Amino acid sequence: xxxTRVLVLNSGSSSVKYQLLDMRDGSRLAVGLVERIGExxxxxxxxxxxxxxxxxxxxxxxxxxxxxxxxxxxxxKDGLGLDSPELAAxxxxxxxxxxxxxxxxxxxxxxxxxxxxxxxVAPLHNPANLTGIRTAxxxxxxxxxxxxxxxxxxxxxxxxxxxxxxxxxxxxxxxIRRYGFHGTSxxxxxxxxxxxLGRAPEEVNVIVLHLxxxxxxxxxxxxxxxxxxMGLTPLEGLVMGTRSxxxxxxxxxxxxxxxxxxxxxxxxxxxxxxxxxxxxxxxDMREIRRRIDEGDEAAQLAFDIYVHxxxxxxxxxxAVLGRVDAVAFTAGVGExxxxxxxxxxxxxxxxxxxxxxxxxxxxGDAPRLISPADARVAVAVVPTDEELEIxxxxxxxxxxxxxxx
Ligand code: ADP
Numbered sequence: 446x447x448x449t450r451v452l453v454l455n456s457g458s459s460s461v462k463y464q465l466l467d468m469r470d471g472s473r474l475a476v477g478l479v480e481r482i483g484e485x486x487x488x489x490x491x492x493x494x495x496x497x498x499x500x501x502x503x504x505x506x507x508x509x510x511x512x513x514x515x516x517x518x519x520x521x522k523d524g525l526g527l528d529s530p531e532l533a534a535x536x537x538x539x540x541x542x543x544x545x546x547x548x549x550x551x552x553x554x555x556x557x558x559x560x561x562x563x564x565x566v567a568p569l570h571n572p573a574n575l576t577g578i579r580t581a582x583x584x585x586x587x588x589x590x591x592x593x594x595x596x597x598x599x600x601x602x603x604x605x606x607x608x609x610x611x612x613x614x615x616x617x618x619x620x621i622r623r624y625g626f627h628g629t630s631x632x633x634x635x636x637x638x639x640x641x642l643g644r645a646p647e648e649v650n651v652i653v654l655h656l657x658x659x660x661x662x663x664x665x666x667x668x669x670x671x672x673x674x675m676g677l678t679p680l681e682g683l684v685m686g687t688r689s690x691x692x693x694x695x696x697x698x699x700x701x702x703x704x705x706x707x708x709x710x711x712x713x714x715x716x717x718x719x720x721x722x723x724x725x726x727x728x729d730m731r732e733i734r735r736r737i738d739e740g741d742e743a744a745q746l747a748f749d750i751y752v753h754x755x756x757x758x759x760x761x762x763x764a765v766l767g768r769v770d771a772v773a774f775t776a777g778v779g780e781x782x783x784x785x786x787x788x789x790x791x792x793x794x795x796x797x798x799x800x801x802x803x804x805x806x807x808x809g810d811a812p813r814l815i816s817p818a819d820a821r822v823a824v825a826v827v828p829t830d831e832e833l834e835i836x837x838x839x840x841x842x843x844x845x846x847x848x849x850x
Pocket of ligand 1: 656658659728729730731776777778782
């Protein structure tokens with residue numbers, strides 16, 4: 446029998462998250478993560494789904510190589526080792542694929558060099574992703590390693606959406622354009638939304654709102670992305686947990702000239718100390734809702750700014766698409782925070798958008814409609830599954846390369 450398992454690796458600068466999936470039915474065999482790599486008290490947590498019992502350790506894991514070897518050792522204890530003939534491929538999340546990578550790609554030396562060439566536009570993410578790929582390759586050089594890019598789904602954006610209105614030569618010299626991120630999630634959720642509506646992805650126009658700690662919106666026409674809210678980096682667009690999202694770029698010169706701040710300080714301010722946490726000191730929507738219930742004004746204002754921005758993007762993408770069949774909420778906030786969903790579409794009845802209070806209050810893991818049955822535009826909660834999407838794309842590519850159906 447041909448191998449059907451795919452290991453999905455998401456390598457961050459100090460962490461590795463992993464899932465082993467069986468692609469016959471997309472089920473999980475094991476999930477886990479290694480955190481605080483490079484520190485004295487690194488932590489590994491591993492859960493084989495056969496027992497559901499999490500185990501692990503706290504000890505120094507010096508680098509990604511050691512982390513992956515530790516993961517391999519845990520998997521081996523469950524009979525799921527990386528040397529198993531049932532492992533078909535390893536799928537890697539890669540944050541930045543630039544303009545070049547429009548689809549998942551089997552990794553070779555040329556592909557690695559190209560991902561490396563993109564480090565200046567993704568200094569935080571691509572080096573860690575590369576380390577993960579190199580380490581996995583060294584461990585199983587015979588196995589296909591597939592890079593699945595966060596940017597790929599957005600490469601269908603027209604130039605009118607992808608370009609900034611700045612000097613063209615400067616933009617081209619520094620590869621400055623809007624790339625977008627969370628593409629794996631936007632691809633998965635837009636397709637799952639079409640499925641929920643019982644229609645082919647080619648037939649439907651969807652606004653996807655991925656609201657996690659990072660947050661982004663996308664306008665998807667017939668299964669293809671035509672606009673998205675993140676840009677050169679994940680800083681642009683919606684108000685996020687710790688990122689400002691859209692802002693007059695002159696704020697930056699002002700902080701440099703008048704505030705005496707350096708580029709690095711402003712980078713940290715806008716990426717790590719802004720958004721919800723900058724506005725009210727909390728970036729967790731649960732905590733913000735709790736504070737609002739106690740009458741906390743700063744939390745209320747942070748919520749209002751968050752929702753105002755979200756509503757602006759719904760309106761903008763409605764205009765970009767012309768006809769909208771569905772608005773889909775996903776990720777931590779989108780899937781769980783009913784008040785955010787209700788507030789984001791409040792007052793948009795003229796656009797055919799309404800949320801049914803009772804349906805919106807229902808909790809669950811399955812994709813579901815929260816708009817009334819007769820609504821002109823469906824409003825949906827569609828849980829994202831980036832690991833399944835990475836595994837699906839990886840498996841499809843490997844099977845196609847081997848000429849198997
Ligand atoms: P990321 O993958 O970007 O780290 P997630 O998609 O896991 O983020 O989302 C994390 C965020 O989801 C948390 O910061 C929190 O604001 C929000 N969240 C999670 N659960 C709930 C909940 N039950 N109610 C409201 N917000 C929630």
